[in-house]
Amino acid sequence: MDERLKKEWESCVKCGLCRSVCPVFKELRQEPFVARGHISLLSEFIKGNFDFDSEKSKDYLYKCLLCTTCVEACPNDSGTDTIVEIARRRIVELHGLPLYKKVMAKILLNRNLMDLSALSANLLSVFLFNKNTNTSRQSNSLKIKLPFVDKDRLLPPLAPKTFYHKYESYGKNAKISIFPGCLINYTYVKIGDAFINILHKLNISYLIEKKASCCGAPIYFSGNFDDAKILAKRNIDLFYNQDIDYLVVLEPTCASMMKFDYPKLFMYFDDEEYIKKATEFAEKIIDPVKYLYDNTDIKDRLKDTGLTVTYHDPCHLKRTQKVKNEPRDLIKHAAKFKEMKEADRCCGNGGTFSIDYRDLSLKIASRKINNILNSKAQVLVTGCSACIMQLSEALHIAGHDEIKTLHTLELIDKSLGG
Ligand code: SF4
Ligand code: SF4
Structure with missing residues (x-):
């Protein structure tokens, strides 16, 4: 384990502040479901006194939203999210991934397969979804029971045309590139439409790099570091040499993954070349609202x-x-x-x-x-x-x-x- 990561949680002084802010702990009220409990478990694991081999211990580490509320609250900067990520990696080593997460990884690793899956689901939507479920945002319940998804769960419809199929790079001397994220690319294309409309009104040129891969967040947060590394390398290789000021990432989770988790991910593999590249790449990543606020007269x-x-x-x-x-x-x-x-x-x-x-x-x-x-x-x-x-x-x-x-x-x- 990289010493840079290890020292992040050695600083925990057991003050319990994380207990007062954690949304999961607020509901479950049990120590193993909060950052301080996660740290104790990982410390025992490092000392060789404990392993994540029971179903219960899996639950302790997956019942965490990785919302980083505890990271923000912790007075000692203990890397409480890093602890969960490392423990999940160990759980995957011991237990493997659940079937749906294996399938998800296969799909997210292959853009053509993602496009095909989304297109098929769109074509089959009359058989799959109840139409016009009345919600504050258009979303529909499933007609049939799918494995791992509750039948009454409301899901947004897949867009007939993805963001990447809809838009091309625009204008001259573009200094920004747009990364929509999978949810906006396949379902919430209207959010992408809004950003494109705004850029046109402000007369701002942009690049759209259609070969971009999923940022890897759903895979990484599941503890599947090997596949997350493949996606991270692909994206860094694609954008690293682009002559741009910013990579505008429309989804905050994708932005956070690329900006903060990519460098950490390569530390787990002691990959010095990509730690350096990921750290430099991170500086260009920006949220669209922050970009507009800081760089335009919006x-x-x-x-x-x-x-x-x-x-x-x-x-x-x-x-x-x-x-x-x-x-x-x-x-x-x-x-x-x-x-x-x-x-x-x-x-x-x-x-x-x-x-x-x-x-x-x-x-x-x-x-x-x-x-x-x-x-x-x-x-x-x-x-x-x-x-x-x-x-x-x-x-x-x-x-x-x-x-x-x-x-x-x-x-x-x-x-x-x-
Ligand atoms: S807030 Fe930080 S230092 Fe305090 S118990 Fe939680 S992880 Fe440890
Ligand atoms: S990251 Fe996990 S442990 Fe920390 S506050 Fe969120 S749910 Fe709780």
């Missing part, structure tokens, strides 16, 4: 949409990328803003967490829904499509389809005239 162009909105901070935007004030400032120029309580509390999605632990995931979301309702806003705005998927479903379950969900980019686009 704020002066916004017009009041007449909407009353509240804002949810995506974990991988606020906590890892430190983007908190920029979206709020822009929203205040485009709408009447109502700050909700605990705006930065995790929505409970956590990627595959919402598949593996659906009841717990929805329980965590329900607390967020109460805060949204108490804000009296008519629209929920956020900067992450996974949060939109989670919270629009939770709003539907709570009987509040009247509250619409928008991405910050969609609100900005609307404010500029649509």
